[in-house]
Amino acid sequence: MLGEYPIEGRGAAEIAASVERALSSGELRPGQVLPPLRELATRLGVNPNTVASAYRTLRERGVIETAGRRGSRVRPKPATTGRDELRVEVPPGGRDLSTGNPDPALLPPLGPAFADAAARADRAPVLYGTEPVDPGLARIARAGLDADGVPEGPLTVTSGSLDAIERVLAAHLRPGDAVAVEDPGWGSVLDLVPALGLRAVPVGVDDEGPRVADLRAALDAGARALIVTVRAQNPTGASVSASRARALRGVLRAHPDVLLIEDDHGHGFVDLPPHPLAGATAHWAFVRSVSKNYGPDLRVAVLTGDARTVDRVRGRQRLGPGWVSLLLQRAVARLWADGAVDGSVARSYGARRTALTEALARRGVTAYGRSGMNVWVPVPDETGAVARLLQSGWAVAPGARFRLDTPPGVRITVSPLTESDIEPLADAVAAAVRPSPARSYG
Numbered sequence: 001m002l003g004e005y006p007i008e009g010r011g012a013a014e015i016a017a018s019v020e021r022a023l024s025s026g027e028l029r030p031g032q033v034l035p036p037l038r039e040l041a042t043r044l045g046v047n048p049n050t051v052a053s054a055y056r057t058l059r060e061r062g063v064i065e066t067a068g069r070r071g072s073r074v075r076p077k078p079a080t081t082g083r084d085e086l087r088v089e090v091p092p093g094g095r096d097l098s099t100g101n102p103d104p105a106l107l108p109p110l111g112p113a114f115a116d117a118a119a120r121a122d123r124a125p126v127l128y129g130t131e132p133v134d135p136g137l138a139r140i141a142r143a144g145l146d147a148d149g150v151p152e153g154p155l156t157v158t159s160g161s162l163d164a165i166e167r168v169l170a171a172h173l174r175p176g177d178a179v180a181v182e183d184p185g186w187g188s189v190l191d192l193v194p195a196l197g198l199r200a201v202p203v204g205v206d207d208e209g210p211r212v213a214d215l216r217a218a219l220d221a222g223a224r225a226l227i228v229t230v231r232a233q234n235p236t237g238a239s240v241s242a243s244r245a246r247a248l249r250g251v252l253r254a255h256p257d258v259l260l261i262e263d264d265h266g267h268g269f270v271d272l273p274p275h276p277l278a279g280a281t282a283h284w285a286f287v288r289s290v291s292k293n294y295g296p297d298l299r300v301a302v303l304t305g306d307a308r309t310v311d312r313v314r315g316r317q318r319l320g321p322g323w324v325s326l327l328l329q330r331a332v333a334r335l336w337a338d339g340a341v342d343g344s345v346a347r348s349y350g351a352r353r354t355a356l357t358e359a360l361a362r363r364g365v366t367a368y369g370r371s372g373m374n375v376w377v378p379v380p381d382e383t384g385a386v387a388r389l390l391q392s393g394w395a396v397a398p399g400a401r402f403r404l405d406t407p408p409g410v411r412i413t414v415s416p417l418t419e420s421d422i423e424p425l426a427d428a429v430a431a432a433v434r435p436s437p438a439r440s441y442g
Contacts, residue, residue: 007035012051015044016054023074032073088398094390096395101413106269106341106349107293110331112334114327116334117331132314133323140333142155153305158287160300162189165287169196172309175197178198178200179193179224180201180218183202185235186235186263187402208241209241210228212244225260226261227261228277229263232269235376238370239272258283268290269346269349285305292373355422356375356417360377365430365433376412389410
């Protein structure tokens with residue numbers, strides 16, 4: 001009995017369905033502990049293996065999670081409820097620093113690029129059977145990847161980086177497989193993994209990227225895939241350094257069958273170079289998206305990887321959307337070719353991050369933000385910190401949107417900040433949190 005709800009069923013499928021019905025109706029709540037396996041088996045009069053099979057099915061569907069001796073519980077946020085639902089209501093006149101959006105003033109005009117792409121489509125309309133990757137986009141993307149040390153591989157195009165990550169995971173893994181993910185990390189990935197029936201294994205992050213010991217432990221424990229943010233890591237701003245990349249590649253080479261996925265959403269608006277891990281394993285994918293550069297509505301990402309991975313992604317695309325609009329691809333190719341976003345964008349975000357982290361440091365508050373447009377602030381009381389900042393007129397993102405096992409924190413997006421905002425914001429943060437002596441995110 002969980003509260004007033006009795007789990008029912010004689011077979012594994014019936015028991016699993018009973019739990020899912022209760023979750024859908026609200027009789028079971030996120031975070032609620034399920035009965036121990038043998039206790040429930042005795043209560044239902046079934047073999048413990050039957051309950052074990054039911055719990056395994058629920059784990060694979062992302063409904064529950066198991067934490068060793070602490071038992072099984074309903075996931076704190078069900079797979080169908082995205083972490084983005086953990087929103088804060090911005091008070092009238094308040095400033096919203098919680099969204100992770102780029103500064104609209106730093107986005108380039110899209111009109112000329114789309115006009116050029118539309119003119120090409122008028123002259124030669126795209127029809128069924130057309131090559132799904134624009135040759136112009138492929139050439140300029142490949143040149144950029146070569147310059148950044150990404151290994152040679154075939155290219156395809158997806159509808160943004162998350163679409164690419166989902167397709168690559170689905171191409172290689174099956175429900176129940178473990179995936180090593182950054183913690184704290186991108187909330188959409190932390191939701192996607194269990195939604196696919198996969199199990200997320202947290203890997204701690206510091207300024208230089210995933211921690212080597214944490215990754216080694218995750219892979220030794222059986223993780224079959226690793227998802228890494230190359231730079232501008234969300235939410236911490238971490239960027240994989242050259243020395244960290246060498247160490248991580250060494251760990252990966254000891255596990256050549258692990259699937260590696262690298263997300264380079266920071267291309268173009270980050271002033272630190274990427275240090276790819278690609279090539280350390282047999283199957284890999286490197287994703288370069290444009291949403292932060294040119295605007296979130298431009299859903300285009302270039303994906304390269306080993307031949308088998310890219311072929312599987314292409315094959316599945318053919319059975320679904322078919323291809324990403326050539327109109328979008330050609331517009332992106334024009335934007336890249338014209339250098340629509342230059343180094344001034346990275347410098348602008350960098351100046352805001354640096355100003356905020358230095359202002360916080362002067363007030364005894366530890367903050368992280370090596371690259372990108374976000375700053376991560378560890379806090380002892382996440383709910384209290386968010387509430388106090390709201391009372392001061394600043395809305396920040398609660399760290400629960402980005403955490404698995406990492407201690408509490410808040411994410412501050414610097415893109416809406418002006419120079420005059422820095423000191424008042426730092427004062428408000430210092431008043432909302434006590435100084436943290438920790439020198440790592442975990």
